[in-house]
Amino acid sequence: MKRGKKYTENFKKYDASNFFELPEALGLVKSLAFAKFDETVDLSVKLNLKKSQSVRDTVVLPNQFRGDKKILVFCKPEKEKEAQDAGAAFIGADELIEKVKGGWTDFDVAVATPDMMKDVGKLGMVLGRKGLMPNPKTGTVTFDIKGALAELKKGRIEFRADKTGVVHLAVGKVSMEKEQLEENVQAVISEIKRKKPIDAKGEFIRTVSVSSTMGPGVWVNIKE
Numbered sequence: 001m002k003r004g005k006k007y008t009e010n011f012k013k014y015d016a017s018n019f020f021e022l023p024e025a026l027g028l029v030k031s032l033a034f035a036k037f038d039e040t041v042d043l044s045v046k047l048n049l050k051k052s053q054s055v056r057d058t059v060v061l062p063n064q065f066r067g068d069k070k071i072l073v074f075c076k077p078e079k080e081k082e083a084q085d086a087g088a089a090f091i092g093a094d095e096l097i098e099k100v101k102g103g104w105t106d107f108d109v110a111v112a113t114p115d116m117m118k119d120v121g122k123l124g125m126v127l128g129r130k131g132l133m134p135n136p137k138t139g140t141v142t143f144d145i146k147g148a149l150a151e152l153k154k155g156r157i158e159f160r161a162d163k164t165g166v167v168h169l170a171v172g173k174v175s176m177e178k179e180q181l182e183e184n185v186q187a188v189i190s191e192i193k194r195k196k197p198i199d200a201k202g203e204f205i206r207t208v209s210v211s212s213t214m215g216p217g218v219w220v221n222i223k224e
Contacts, residue, residue, distance in 0.1 A: 056160035064155035086149035
């Protein structure tokens with residue numbers, strides 16, 4: 001794969017095969033970022049999982065780095081005021097379902113009450129492809145709309161291991177303080193460890209790396 005000149009030059013500034021302590025690794029990521037925009041800091045965690053095992057959950061990052069999320073709530077009329085007071089951008093039932101069925105997805109997160117899931121579940125072709133389908137495991141299928149939206153607005157994000165056993169997600173922006181990024185990474189790592197399958201054997205976390213949107217990856221030395 002051909003890399004850009006600046007990307008290649010950055011590889012000469014550090015030992016890409018070395019494992020760094022987290023604060024030093026994040027310092028490198030910040031110094032190696034070269035884009036004109038505020039690059040996102042990404043975390044990749046390679047897990048030791050069998051094909052039958054999975055890791056999926058949510059975590060509230062200590063330091064939020066994204067603007068207000070546009071949250072859609074599928075609910076019946078008796079829950080609409082709660083959703084409105086909690087700050088939902090879009091609220092509704094059948095009409096909203098039809099709108100989404102037509103391909104409209106101008107929102108960041110979808111929340112649904114359990115009594116709506118029979119109909120919302122039919123939107124799999126639209127919501128599933130974009131990772132927007134409400135799910136009880138991520139707290140987005142609930143009657144506690146107020147509580148769910150409060151956590152989402154605080155910065156709750158979902159993480160899950162892909163088919164290769166890698167958890168990949170954004171944990172901040174290059175412009176943030178190194179200490180803030182470190183707190184976010186540690187929060188994610190702690191939650192991943194907490195979700196370790198009971199029947200998992202051997203070293204659960206194999207490798208951890210951090211990088212910016214355009215910059216090279218930096219290996220992190222994180223002990224179990």
